[in-house]
Amino acid sequence: MSPNTSADTHAQASLKTDLMVYVGILVMAGVQIVLAYYSPGVIRMLVVAAIQAYLAVMFFMHLRNEKSTLRLALIPATLFVLVMMNMVWADSYRLILMKPFAK
Amino acid sequence: MSEANLTMGHDAGVMEERPFSIPSKKLVMWLFIISDACTFGAMLFGYGYLRNAAPDWPHHFGAASITNVAIMTFVLVTSSLTMLVGTRKAKADDKSGALRFTFITVALGLVFAALHLREWMSMIHEGVSLFHNEWGAPLFGATFFGVTGLHLAHVLSGVIALTVVALGYKRGRYNADDIEIWSLYWHFVDLVWMFVVPMVYLLNVAR
Numbered sequence: 001m002s003p004n005t006s007a008d009t010h011a012q013a014s015l016k017t018d019l020m021v022y023v024g025i026l027v028m029a030g031v032q033i034v035l036a037y038y039s040p041g042v043i044r045m046l047v048v049a050a051i052q053a054y055l056a057v058m059f060f061m062h063l064r065n066e067k068s069t070l071r072l073a074l075i076p077a078t079l080f081v082l083v084m085m086n087m088v089w090a091d092s093y094r095l096i097l098m099k100p101f102a103k
Numbered sequence: 104m105s106e107a108n109l110t111m112g113h114d115a116g117v118m119e120e121r122p123f124s125i126p127s128k129k130l131v132m133w134l135f136i137i138s139d140a141c142t143f144g145a146m147l148f149g150y151g152y153l154r155n156a157a158p159d160w161p162h163h164f165g166a167a168s169i170t171n172v173a174i175m176t177f178v179l180v181t182s183s184l185t186m187l188v189g190t191r192k193a194k195a196d197d198k199s200g201a202l203r204f205t206f207i208t209v210a211l212g213l214v215f216a217a218l219h220l221r222e223w224m225s226m227i228h229e230g231v232s233l234f235h236n237e238w239g240a241p242l243f244g245a246t247f248f249g250v251t252g253l254h255l256a257h258v259l260s261g262v263i264a265l266t267v268v269a270l271g272y273k274r275g276r277y278n279a280d281d282i283e284i285w286s287l288y289w290h291f292v293d294l295v296w297m298f299v300v301p302m303v304y305l306l307n308v309a310r
Contacts, residue, residue, distance in 0.1 A: 014191065015188070015191075018184060018187050018188075019184075022180060022181075022184045025180050025297075026176075026177065026180055029173070029177075029180070029297070029300070032301050032305055033169060033173060033305065035305070036169070036301070036304075036305035036308050037308065037310075040305070040306060040308075045301035045302070045305060045306065046298075046301065049297045049300075049301055052294075053297055053298070056183070056290055056293060056294045056297070057290075057294065060183055060290040060293070061287050061290045061291070066124075066125065067123055067124050067125075069122060069123055070123040070124075070130075070133070073123070074133055074137050078140055078141065081141045082140070082144045085144055085145065085148045086148075088148055088149075088151075088152045089151075089152075089155070091152070092151070092152040092153075092156045093155065093156075095156035096155065096156045096157070096158060
């Protein structure tokens with residue numbers, strides 16, 4: 001097999017993967033709309049959005065092809081900051097229920 | 104002095120390899136993206152905080168709005184795909200192909216912005232503005248326009264940046280790496296929209 005043919009095959013395989021990820025993200029966007037009408041819930045919506053985001057970061061932004069040191073430098077720090085922001089919920093519930101997480 | 108001269112100059116033999124094996128400007132774009140992700144995260148957490156604490160938060164997005172949002176999502180995700188193809192063409196030294204797909208991406212970004220403005224105008228006509236809301240909680244307008252406005256500003260910035268980089272690439276001022284680096288930004292804008300749609304629109308549909 002000549003190098004060009006090998007490169008063409010690789011490019012076709014990459015395009016196929018891109019198209020599959022593209023369709024997957026659109027299907028999940030559709031699932032979110034269905035959920036909004038039949039089974040709304042913040043957690044469900046965010047789980048689907050997180051899967052979409054994972055696909056976008058790994059396949060569209062090619063983070064899966066980068067060195068693992070880059071992934072380690074970027075992902076845990078970002079997730080840590082976003083997870084720490086969850087501390088706002090107790091105060092948000094207090095405003096409406098006068099007690100954090102009251103039933 | 105270019106980065107190539109800096110790393111391949113007199114000290115090339117003693118300089119260490121880059122720790123992440125990517126160009127410095129690509130690392131800077133990644134750092135910008137994670138800081139911007141935290142900015143959008145803070146905006147969405149602030150939105151969630153107020154939505155949670157307001158008893159009269161409006162659930163007012165009807166079928167027309169949701170259809171519009173679905174079309175906007177389709178346009179933006181498709182623009183990510185065209186940007187991806189444009190980047191591949193640039194990496195394969197197919198200059199005309201790279202430019203064609205980058206400008207298709209720019210056009211799709213403009214379509215997205217136009218659809219977004221149409222959505223805004225219909226809401227403004229219904230009495231929702233930054234400081235006023237006919238539908239209930241007064242802060243709804245401020246948070247809605249704040250979150251979606253920040254995203255729209257990113258889309259428009261991306262449209263301008265991609266146009267400048269594509270024209271520079273055409274003239275030889277920029278190379279395939281620059282196209283790839285700005286494609287990261289564009290995919291990030293797409294990624295943020297995946298969180299804005301459920302948080303701002305889909306959890307507030309009219310029933």
